[in-house]
Structures are given as C-alpha cells and as structure tokens.
Amino acid sequence: MEMRVRGPKAIRGEARVPGDKSISHRALILGALAHGETEIRGLSPARDVRSTEGCLRALGVEIRKEGGVVHVIGRGPEGLAPPKVLLDCGNSGTTMRLLCGILAGRPFESVLVGDESLSRRPMRRVAEPLRLMGARIQAREGEHPPLRVRGGRLRGIRYRLPVASAQVKSAVLLAGLQAEGETVVEEPAPSRDHTERMLAYLGAKLERDGLRVRLVPTELGARDITVPGDLSSAAFLMAAAAARPGAEVLIRGVGVNPTRTGFLEALREMGADVTLLNGHEVNGEPVADILVRGRELRGIELSGDIIPRMIDELPLVFVLATQAIGTTVVRGAEELRVKESDRIAAMGENLRRMGASVEEHPDGMSIRGPQRLRAVRLSGFRDHRVVMACAVAGLYAEGETVIGDAEWADVSFPGFFDLLEGLAHDR
Numbered sequence: 001m002e003m004r005v006r007g008p009k010a011i012r013g014e015a016r017v018p019g020d021k022s023i024s025h026r027a028l029i030l031g032a033l034a035h036g037e038t039e040i041r042g043l044s045p046a047r048d049v050r051s052t053e054g055c056l057r058a059l060g061v062e063i064r065k066e067g068g069v070v071h072v073i074g075r076g077p078e079g080l081a082p083p084k085v086l087l088d089c090g091n092s093g094t095t096m097r098l099l100c101g102i103l104a105g106r107p108f109e110s111v112l113v114g115d116e117s118l119s120r121r122p123m124r125r126v127a128e129p130l131r132l133m134g135a136r137i138q139a140r141e142g143e144h145p146p147l148r149v150r151g152g153r154l155r156g157i158r159y160r161l162p163v164a165s166a167q168v169k170s171a172v173l174l175a176g177l178q179a180e181g182e183t184v185v186e187e188p189a190p191s192r193d194h195t196e197r198m199l200a201y202l203g204a205k206l207e208r209d210g211l212r213v214r215l216v217p218t219e220l221g222a223r224d225i226t227v228p229g230d231l232s233s234a235a236f237l238m239a240a241a242a243a244r245p246g247a248e249v250l251i252r253g254v255g256v257n258p259t260r261t262g263f264l265e266a267l268r269e270m271g272a273d274v275t276l277l278n279g280h281e282v283n284g285e286p287v288a289d290i291l292v293r294g295r296e297l298r299g300i301e302l303s304g305d306i307i308p309r310m311i312d313e314l315p316l317v318f319v320l321a322t323q324a325i326g327t328t329v330v331r332g333a334e335e336l337r338v339k340e341s342d343r344i345a346a347m348g349e350n351l352r353r354m355g356a357s358v359e360e361h362p363d364g365m366s367i368r369g370p371q372r373l374r375a376v377r378l379s380g381f382r383d384h385r386v387v388m389a390c391a392v393a394g395l396y397a398e399g400e401t402v403i404g405d406a407e408w409a410d411v412s413f414p415g416f417f418d419l420l421e422g423l424a425h426d427r
C-alpha cells in the first residue's frame with residue numbers, strides 16, 4: 001500500500017500514541033509467567049504485540065479482552081503447554097528472543113518461526129547464553145530462524161553480553177527465572193530495562209548495580225499493569241515538529257524511562273525545545289506529557305552509550321540532520337544494520353532519492369545540512385520505522401511524497417498516518 005504525504009505543513013496539536021510496544025510484550029509474557037490474573041490497560045495494538053499474544057495462546061495461555069482491558073491468566077512457567085503448532089513470531093524480534101528465554105526452561109520442544117525479515121536476523125546472540133544454561137537450541141546455519149528450542153533444567157549463569165541488547169538480556173533473565181541458582185547479566189552499555197523494572201514490580205528478587213543485573217529465581221505474583229504511550233512512536237510526531245520553527249505538538253502520557261530517552265536528549269542538543277510535563281510513575285515506569293516546539297536545529301555528533309538509548313529513533317535523526325545547520329555524525333550504531341531492515345542502507349537510499357547528499361558508514365551516517373528535500377517516491381523496505389521516518393521526511397519536502405509499504409507502520413503504530421494527518425495543517 002502507498003501513502004501520500006504533502007509538505008511543507010505546519011505541525012500543531014495534541015495527540016496520544018498507542019501503548020509502548022516493549023512494555024506490552026513484557027506485560028503479556030510476565031503476566032503468563034506469574035501466578036494469578038493480570039489486568040493490562042493500554043496494551044499496544046501493534047502487530048508485533050499480537051504476535052506475542054498468538055504465541056502465548058499457542059502455549060496454552062488464556063488471554064481475554066474485555067473493553068480496553070486485557071486479562072492474562074498466569075499459571076507460572078509450569079503452566080505453559082507444549083505447542084501443537086509452529087510459534088509464529090511474524091516480524092517481531094522481541095517476540096522471538098524473549099520467548100526463546102522462556103522456552104529454554106520448559107521440558108518440551110518448540111519451533112519459533114518468523115517472516116522474511118525476521119528470518120534474516122541474528123539469533124546466535126540469544127541461543128549462545130541459553131545453551132550455556134543448558135537448553136538445546138538449533139538455528140538455521142547456526143544463526144537464523146526457524147529456531148528449534150528443546151528446553152529443560154537450567155543452571156544460572158554469569159554472562160556478559162557482547163552487544164547492548166535488551167532482547168538478549170531479557171531472554172537470559174527469563175531463563176534465569178526458571179534456573180537453579182542465581183543469574184548475573186552484564187551489558188556493555190545500558191539498554192532498555194523494562195524487563196528488570198517489571199520483574200521487580202512483580203516481586204522478583206533482582207538487584208542492579210550499574211551495568212550488572214543479578215536475579216535469584218523467584219515466583220512472580222500477578223499485579224495489574226498500565227502501559228504508557230510508546231516514546232518510539234511519539235518520536236515520529238516529535239520529529240515532524242522539531243525542525244520547523246513555529247510548530248508545536250503535545251503528546252500525552254508517554255513513557256520516559258531514561259534507558260529510552262536518548263532521542264529527547266539529542267533533540268535538545270540539536271536546539272529543539274522539548275519540555276516534559278505532568279511527570280508521574282506507573283508500575284515502576286516514568287511517564288510524562290511531551291511538548292515539542294520547533295526551532296532551527298544544528299547538527300550534532302552521536303556515539304557511545306546514548307546509541308542504545310535511542311537505537312529505534314536513529315532513522316529520525318538522519319531525517320532531521322538534513323534540516324539542521326552543520327554536520328550530524330552518528331557512529332557506533334552498527335546494530336541498525338540488523339533491524340527489520342538495514343536501516344542505514346534504507347534511510348541512505350531514501351534520503352538520496354530525495355536529493356540529499358549523505359555519507360554512509362559501516363556503523364552510522366554523516367549528513368551535512370541544511371539540504372532541500374525533493375518530494376519523490378520512497379520505499380518503506382517493509383520496515384515500520386523506515387516507513388514512518390519517510391513520512392516525516394515527506395513533511396519537510398516541497399510537494400507530494402509517496403511512501404511504499406505504508407501498511408507496515410502497523411507493526412508498531414497502527415493509526416500513524418491518520419494521527420500525522422490530524423497534526424499537519426496548511427498554515
């Protein structure tokens with residue numbers, strides 16, 4: 001499906017975005033592993049989250065929807081039943097890697113499959129630590145899905161992650177929950193910590209010390225969970241306003257966990273006016289309204305620990321860099337090459353089609369701005385974040401930009417194009 005975006009537009013208004021995708025996956029999964037009934041409010045309607053839900057149902061978990069509330073009946077890890085079907089993770093890396101961690105501790109065999117994109121993504125990073133804990137895992141060519149997981153008795157490990165990945169960290173912790181003895185995971189840089197926060201909220205014995213997490217196997221108690229708005233979705237609306245003097249958007253009820261807020265910091269450093277209002281907390285996660293007022297932006301350099309804290313927002317930095325004065329350099333972001341698409345190549349190609357000159361690096365991109373963007377036909381590369389970043393770029397271009405694969409936005413942000421249209425005004 002194609003979508004058309006006309007620019008330039010004035011961006012103005014107030015919005016709410018769907019529930020956080022990362023927290024939604026975890027709410028369903030930990031709800032299933034807990035003992036008792038979990039009520040989830042604000043669960044994301046994203047396609048990825050439906051993949052997690054479908055897999056859990058295939059493992060015998062009872063999930064009911066009543067009005068806006070999702071009920072998960074948890075019977076502990078032992079309550080999971082051997083699946084009679086392949087576990088279809090769709091496009092969702094989080095579904096596959098987190099489920100791998102759970103299934104590593106279950107005494108039966110499961111096969112996890114994904115779509116074309118997920119079938120190309122690296123899985124050795126999750127299989128390796130789980131094997132060290134005692135699970136048997138087979139992957140195609142040792143690296144790619146389908147994954148055949150034969151779980152069983154696990155022993156806790158001390159493991160240092162080779163890459164900062166919340167998915168791998170979470171998989172090891174979920175296996176650790178079912179293991180004998182404690183598990184210690186250490187990461188090279190802080191990645192999102194929603195799993196740790198939710199485990200602690202549900203009563204797990206978990207200690208954190210800098211980059212290290214220590215978990216002692218514990219039974220989880222069921223507690224209700226409210227999912228805040230997804231900062232990674234809000235980021236598209238923020239970016240649509242940030243580089244446009246006079247623009248103003250207010251996005252209500254967004255999760256602002258500090259392991260996710262790299263993009264807010266980067267925007268501020270570029271000169272955007274970003275204000276957090278009405279800060280509060282729900283089930284251990286900080287939440288706020290985010291007000292962005294557009295400004296003339298300047299280029300910045302990004303590398304190091306901030307990268308994992310804004311990994312999903314980097315396509316937007318590339319777009320904004322074309323509008324900023326001076327050079328923007330992103331390095332240390334090689335993980336972008338193994339997301340739903342190679343996001344460095346995908347954004348590089350689209351920005352070049354728009355007439356921008358960009359320099360790709362193996363681990364990032366350099367862009368000198370400001371550059372005028374041409375409204376042309378762009379490819380979404382069947383990647384939700386590329387599709388939506390292209391729509392934002394289209395709003396900065398003169399004329400009508402056509403974006404292919406637009407339906408892929410539903411992977412994380414159903415309703416994205418309608419919301420964006422509601423904020424875009426002719427004057």
Ligand code: S3P
Nearest residue numbers: 022094164165166167168311312
């Ligand atoms: C996620 C972790 C990140 C992120 C992805 C969601 C999660 O992936 O890019 O969109 O929910 O744990 P990595 O763990 O591969 O860094």
